[in-house]
Amino acid sequence: MNTPFPQPNFYGTGALMAANVSVRVGKGNEKEWFPLSPRVRTHCTKLGNLPHGSTIRGTPARAFKALIAHRDGDSNFNHLSIGEEKVLRMTEVWILAGQLNLFSVQNELLSVYRDHYIQKRKLGKPIRVPAAPFDYVRKLYDAGTELRIPDFLLNWYAGLHGRDLGHRLKNSDLRSTDRHDILATAERNRYYGKDPLVHSFNRFKVSLERGDSVNPTSLKIEHPPQQQDVMQMQMQHQQQPQQIQ
Incomplete structure (x- = not known):
């Protein structure tokens, strides 16, 4: 309004x-x-x-609100810690930060969510796997574009469900391609015995000079x-x- x-x-x-x-x-x-x-x-x-x-x-007003709050001192992105939509909101803010050339903010945001991820893994409580974060990325990037944020999302959901992942994905509204990619990510991580969000987090960070390999629509x-x-x-x-x- x-x-x-x-x-x-x-x-x-x-x-x-x-x-x-x-x-x-x-x-x-x-x-x-x-x-x-x-x-x-x-x-x-x-x-x-x-x-x-x-x-x-x-861009959603809520994403802008969270981003300027962060620039004003909300270092932990507390404005995003609301309900089950927090991963979608994280995705919105990550993309907005790229649109504003705030590449360090993109990395800071994923670092905060990595900490959330580690805490959730310790609790072992399953979460929903919604389609919205993946669909939002599709709206702003061409299909097949290699980006940090969908890679982060795949590993986030793959690591939080363990052996119960396949069952939970069947009851989600994900596209079949996203469902396949999450399962493949989980299988690969189990094979190598390492969780990228824990053991190789730097792969999700963007360049502080150029941002991601492809930046979103202006x-x-x-x-x-x-x-x-x-x-x-x-x-x-x-x-x-x-x-x-």
């Missing part, structure tokens, strides 16, 4: 915009406004260059009207609430 255009802060009576900048993010009609703190803008060049009132399309960014028009919109908004379509 669209929300009203937020009022920017100004220094004194001048027309200079204050350090805080807000942008609108989301897909379709589900967009939210997010303030970008000076810290966030400093640690992400692409976001730092956005003027107040810009719109970022093509974000769609719409810049706001000229600053004078933005100020006029604020005055109109003060007199009569309105929404940007």
Whole structure:
């Protein structure tokens, strides 16, 4: 749902915009406004260059919220630790970080989830194997593209189910190709007696200079009207609430 255009802060009576900048993010009609703190803008060049009132399309608002929270100090990505969708949300944030050239964030995110993985293995509690994370990757990359994130997903699910894996996959909504790849990954890991997420984690990290071998589709960014028009919109908004379509 669209929300009203937020009022920017100004220094004194001048027309200079204050350090805080807000942008609108989301897909379709589900967009939210997010303030970008000076810290966030400093640690992400692409976001730092956005003027107040810009719109970022093509990424879930929840992924953007988690990413800027991380840049603002949420080092453990606590905004992602919610329910059974946490792996999908991790995938969304990993791809968004690549779109913003935040390659170190991609590696930090997978490191945090590696720790979650090790904890879950110790508990031995089975989890669902949803299709959503794999389907989300397909939306943004060409078929057959070799990437770190699907490799991470395959090993994540292959390692958390042990001998019960085949039975649980039959009851999932996975595509047959994903089901086959998870089973093949589990069989390979058992054959070599090593879990890549534990013993060779560096293979999942991207280059800090270039990112992954193939980067995702660029974000769609719409810049706001000229600053004078933005100020006029604020005055109109003060007199009569309105929404940007």
